[in-house]
Amino acid sequence: MTDFTLPIRDDLVGVQSYGAPQLDVAAPMNVNENPFGPSPALAAAMAAAVARVAPSLNRYPDRDADELRAALAAYVTRETGVAVTAAQTWAANGSNEVMHHIFLAFGGPGRLAITFDPTYSMYPEYARDTFTEYRTFARRDDFTVDVDAAIASIAELRPSLVLLTSPNNPTGTFLDFADAERIAAACLAAGAMLVVDEAYAEFRRAGTRTAFELLAGYPNVIVSRTMSKAFALAGARLGYAVAADTRVIDVLQVVRLPYHLSAVTQAVALTALEFADELQAQVDLLRSERDALAAWLSDQGYVVAPSDANFILFGMFDDRAAVWQRLLDQGVLIRQTGPAGWLRVSVGTPEENAMFRQALLTAREG
Numbered sequence: 001m002t003d004f005t006l007p008i009r010d011d012l013v014g015v016q017s018y019g020a021p022q023l024d025v026a027a028p029m030n031v032n033e034n035p036f037g038p039s040p041a042l043a044a045a046m047a048a049a050v051a052r053v054a055p056s057l058n059r060y061p062d063r064d065a066d067e068l069r070a071a072l073a074a075y076v077t078r079e080t081g082v083a084v085t086a087a088q089t090w091a092a093n094g095s096n097e098v099m100h101h102i103f104l105a106f107g108g109p110g111r112l113a114i115t116f117d118p119t120y121s122m123y124p125e126y127a128r129d130t131f132t133e134y135r136t137f138a139r140r141d142d143f144t145v146d147v148d149a150a151i152a153s154i155a156e157l158r159p160s161l162v163l164l165t166s167p168n169n170p171t172g173t174f175l176d177f178a179d180a181e182r183i184a185a186a187c188l189a190a191g192a193m194l195v196v197d198e199a200y201a202e203f204r205r206a207g208t209r210t211a212f213e214l215l216a217g218y219p220n221v222i223v224s225r226t227m228s229k230a231f232a233l234a235g236a237r238l239g240y241a242v243a244a245d246t247r248v249i250d251v252l253q254v255v256r257l258p259y260h261l262s263a264v265t266q267a268v269a270l271t272a273l274e275f276a277d278e279l280q281a282q283v284d285l286l287r288s289e290r291d292a293l294a295a296w297l298s299d300q301g302y303v304v305a306p307s308d309a310n311f312i313l314f315g316m317f318d319d320r321a322a323v324w325q326r327l328l329d330q331g332v333l334i335r336q337t338g339p340a341g342w343l344r345v346s347v348g349t350p351e352e353n354a355m356f357r358q359a360l361l362t363a364r365e366g
């Protein structure tokens with residue numbers, strides 16, 4: 001072949017693509033999926049919904065996904081007790097794409113996004129792709145955000161975007177509502193958008209206040225959620241966000257690619273929303289499995305970060321890579337992530353959680 005240097009963007013040369021291992025194992029517990037597949041009734045309803053749209057797939061889908069956005073707004077109104085409208089709601093292919101849209105609209109060259117580490121590993125990629133400067137500030141040892149320091153940084157650096165993840169990934173920790181509100185106020189004063197990534201919010205402990213309660217008072221707040229976790233729909237790719245100000249939706253509409261949400265995706269997501277109550281029952285089971293697993297881990301002498309999500313960060317390990325490998329050798333795939341010495345396990349089915357416990361005991365002897 002003729003020698004040719006691909007004119008790849010300088011900052012992308014040699015960069016590896018993101019991705020956790022996708023291995024065929026007995027207990028996949030590494031990417032925070034919901035371990036329960038759709039029930040037979042839901043699977044049949046989704047198949048029927050796809051069959052209904054199939055004859056008109058020659059046509060482009062509803063560009064604005066009006067029906068889906070209305071159903072999402074109705075769902076979060078019920079889930080959070082905060083009334084929101086379709087006009088405030090945005091939907092895209094996973095909350096990854098929602099975030100990408102937010103970076104396209106509010107980031108860009110000469111603009112700064114800040115967040116608090118350790119946190120979700122995708123954020124720096126959205127920043128890179130959109131030429132947005134990206135800075136992180138360290139969380140405290142207990143993974144809480146140092147709010148006074150955050151407020152000072154926001155006032156000084158004047159970012160256009162501040163990202164807060166609650167419950168945070170990979171720590172599982174929830175952001176105290178009063179802290180979120182103080183940060184929202186600091187962002188408002190500094191002209192910054194505050195994006196609260198609530199991908200795992202349905203798994204929070206009862207009575208925990210979510211960032212939806214900020215929407216009424218703070219026009220700069222966007223809360224993002226996903227159907228990938230609580231709705232057990234990671235394979236369908238549907239994320240959404242609710243903004244205090246409908247002008248946010250107007251600008252997201254400007255940067256999205258035309259017809260970004262397929263008719264198939266819209267039909268599947270609408271069907272899953274009809275089964276929200278059934279799915280919430282599974283979430284309740286996962287929450288009790290999580291609490292039992294966290295208690296077991298601490299009984300075994302591990303440090304466990306308090307989790308409001310469907311995963312648990314635990315440690316400390318001198319050689320976490322070795323423990324990870326010994327678990328994998330027994331068919332249990334978890335995640336090496338977070339600060340050195342910690343491992344993250346996604347809450348599985350009761351059977352998977354039992355496998356994990358047994359494998360960890362065995363790994364400890366090894």
Ligand SMILES: *Cc1c(COP(=O)(O)O)cnc(C)c1O
Pocket residue numbers: 032093094095096097120165168169197199225226227228234238239
């Ligand atoms: C899993 C996860 C998401 C969801 O991503 P999707 O694209 O909706 O699958 C978003 N944010 C965080 C922090 C996550 O861990």
